[in-house]
Amino acid sequence: MYDIIIIGGGPAGLTAALYALRAEKSVVVIEKLGLGGQIALSSEVENFPGTMKMSGAEFAANLAAQVENLGGRIEYEEVVEIIDGNPKTVVTDLDRYEGRSIIIATGVKNRRLGAEGEEELIGKGVSFCAVCDGSFYKNKTVAVIGGGNTAVEDAIYLSDIAEKVYIVHRRDTFRAENRLVRALAERKNVELVLDSTVEKFVNEGGLKGIDVLNAKSGEKRHIALDGAFVAVGQIPQCEIFRDIIILDEGGYVSAGENCRTNVEGIFVAGDCRNKTVRQLTTAVGDGSVAALAAIDYLGN
Numbered sequence: 367m368y369d370i371i372i373i374g375g376g377p378a379g380l381t382a383a384l385y386a387l388r389a390e391k392s393v394v395v396i397e398k399l400g401l402g403g404q405i406a407l408s409s410e411v412e413n414f415p416g417t418m419k420m421s422g423a424e425f426a427a428n429l430a431a432q433v434e435n436l437g438g439r440i441e442y443e444e445v446v447e448i449i450d451g452n453p454k455t456v457v458t459d460l461d462r463y464e465g466r467s468i469i470i471a472t473g474v475k476n477r478r479l480g481a482e483g484e485e486e487l488i489g490k491g492v493s494f495c496a497v498c499d500g501s502f503y504k505n506k507t508v509a510v511i512g513g514g515n516t517a518v519e520d521a522i523y524l525s526d527i528a529e530k531v532y533i534v535h536r537r538d539t540f541r542a543e544n545r546l547v548r549a550l551a552e553r554k555n556v557e558l559v560l561d562s563t564v565e566k567f568v569n570e571g572g573l574k575g576i577d578v579l580n581a582k583s584g585e586k587r588h589i590a591l592d593g594a595f596v597a598v599g600q601i602p603q604c605e606i607f608r609d610i611i612i613l614d615e616g617g618y619v620s621a622g623e624n625c626r627t628n629v630e631g632i633f634v635a636g637d638c639r640n641k642t643v644r645q646l647t648t649a650v651g652d653g654s655v656a657a658l659a660a661i662d663y664l665g666n
């Protein structure tokens with residue numbers, strides 16, 4: 367029996383573990399894939415206060431080491447269900463854990479475009495992570511699909527590696543911050559393909575290109591590619607909690623800044639919480655708030 371079961375080993379979950387362990391609570395962190403969540407895929411973290419610059423992977427590794435040094439237990443399993451009760455139960459693909467409280471910190475995952483050929487080409491030319499896979503495309507031709515901060519950052523990052531980068535966006539203005547859009551405009555090897563959607567990822571024993579439709583002109587175009595990076599936003603990983611936890615219309619856990627869900631003793635932290643700003647700083651902020659709320663709950 368644990369005092370706190372933390373589901374998710376990203377910045378929010380690991381920060382919650384750090385705070386809980388320092389308060390001498392028994393803690394297990396259950397992580398499906400690798401520690402660090404989305405930040406582990408970031409090439410550079412420059413906006414974490416007090417840290418000049420480090421890679422996301424380095425940040426995640428440091429945070430995980432801090433948790434392990436305090437005796438935190440980390441299990442690599444996939445949570446499939448939580449059961450409210452006394453104690454609460456977390457069921458994974460391999461085991462069952464009982465705890466007096468739970469912190470949900472499951473984050474978000476990359477949204478698929480849903481275009482023909484996308485799914486079968488994942489890992490064969492279609493990627494969701496420029497930082498992970500960009501180096502495969504040195505002096506090659508790639509496209510980024512999307513118009514948010516991730517897409518524009520990815521296009522800038524890839525323009526230093528690839529010979530040519532297309533950025534395909536469904537509107538004629540970017541959602542990304544102006545400073546990023548300005549930086550993108552300075553890249554000579556980036557071509558904007560605006561008002562356009564990808565109809566098909568062409569598969570000829572691997573990705574050969576994309577078929578694109580311009581929604582305004584009706585023009586269709588084939589772009590030959592070596593790689594395509596899909597960056598069209600994220601979806602919360604909360605569906606498994608829907609039976610007992612109230613989710614908002616976007617599928618995020620409904621909870622205010624106090625990180626308390628509708629169920630006593632179950633808390634939420636990080637990107638999977640309903641909120642407006644999803645940043646590393648707000649994720650670690652949530653982690654500490656959720657842990658302190660759980661500690662308070664245990665004390666009562």
Ligand code: NAP
Binds near residue numbers: 515540541563644
């Ligand atoms: P996002 O801001 O939600 O942007 C998603 C982009 O994909 C939008 O341009 C959207 O188009 C487009 N899109 C969505 N569904 C689509 C579809 N079916 N077909 C074609 N295009 C589609 O997602 P994000 O860029 O991953 O960013 C997520 C969050 O992380 C944001 O809050 C962002 O600010 C933050 N972030 C911050 C940084 C940073 O501070 N450096 C870096 C990365 C991410 P529309 O614009 O037309 O809706």
